[in-house]
Amino acid sequence: MSTPFEIESFDEYLNTIHKELRANGENKRRLYFRGQSKRATEGYPLTPSIARYKHLARLSLADLEQQECEVLETFSNHLLTYVQHRPQTAWEELAIAQHHGLPTRFMDWTTNPLVALYFAVRNTGGRTNDSAVYVLISNPKRYADLKRGQAPLVKPVGDGVTEPANAHDDDAYGEFGIEEGYSSTVSALDATSATGAAEISADIGPLELPTPFKITEDIIYDPPHVSPRIRAQDGVLLACWQPVRPLDENDYLEIVIKLSAHEDIRRRLDQYGVFDKQLFPDLDGIAKWLKYRAFEINGAI
Template sequence: MNEVRISTWNELQSQLFADSWNSELGRFRSRYAFRGLSDAHYHLETTLIRLGGNYADLERHLLRNFKKYAHRNVVKGDSIWHWLSVAQHYGLPTRLLDWTYSPFIAMHFATANIEKFNLDGAIWAVNYVKTHQLLPDKLRYKLEQEGANVFTVEMLSESVKSLEELAKLTSDHFTLFFEPPSIDDRIINQFAFCSVMSDSTKAMDEWLENHPELWVKIIIPAELKWEIRDKLDQANITERVLFPGLDGLSHWLKRHYSPKVPA
């Protein structure tokens, strides 16, 4: 079973750090990407898919106009991967999906919305090393050449010049993970990276169904959310840290002082 329902804080920690021992290094180094969702029924859909309508055809128009109207100094380089990273960061609907290396930050996003505390949450954990073993030869060799487990935008820029080229690398659908540029402290503090699929119309959980060896979905029961939230706050995993600035501070204070309601 790829879905695991936990019932305690300790069970959640054990599940999130399972398989993190790396015998070659003699260190605990997880190879999982984590994504927290406030509602366990949410799909791994990109903001582009959630845009609705004829979104696949609109993707190039969105990016073209973003590039046209954005300040040129927001992007160091002119590759599609730099532009996608910046566009995603500032809220443009894209085919990217946000992930984090940190299970605690994933826990934050699963429990940040107190209006969803009556619903089970979830944390998806996807093994990005095993995911990259399914890449087309050109991309897999690039990782091997660099001795890396995850792409940078520079590595992708050297390998794939456009989204059209990405889709033509193979007839099979695939997913890759890459680290965006450190545009600001938000990306750094969230220990963030992104996934992108070769087919913009495919939700990642739909693709993962055919690759059960890659993932686990941890279900967080609604009745456990308050305990997790309070312990994360004490550990300083809050909006004030993850979204530096007055907006993050305001979101943290609003949530922190909101009355507790039954799950």
């Protein structure tokens, strides 16, 4: 993949975001960013966490869907013991599972380019590699717009039990720490069984959205009622319809953050308030911030 941007300073990064990207018309739609301490070309492809388990790539779409549904069903059976908010859809259930570390087909992104930059440079001390911020340029549909009927409808997959794993390879894609039928918490928005045995009608309306396991394109999901961290990080989730495959290179733009710039960028982000105690509004965030200020840079507290 060609790399149009290589960043060597904090100001250069800001200029890239505000001038280069905006000048090319990206301001006409929402932008989503993902910061990674390793580049996609260096063994860290843009995939959801479930893709890290290589044996899953050998499963058909139907078998993978069934396994994901069974895992989520077990998780959901325990969910109401620990949360105050009752999930209304399987999308919410899966977002909560993602937040608590369960591998899912959701991938974390943010609408804040400084948050993405933070994740790209925060934990790179002692490393010898550049990091990167990725910009999603494929303009996926938003779950909220679909629900309100303000976006073209998503055609759901058919019978997941009989569908071959490569059924959609021809049109897999055109282009950056959160369903149906699993548990009693699944709402009327879900339209199929956990095994996918029931085929969904092609005429899906704004209140009858496919579950995350029945979509045929990537969808941006803004998870409600999940975590203060997600709100602090302006986080969104990308639901990947082919979760064991990396995003196509045409889906994103790579902004390489040179290793030589990391330390200065970390200091500048701290000055701008984009650091641990702001992005992790809990004791973990306070501890990380104190670790950085007192021990890593011997700064003022």
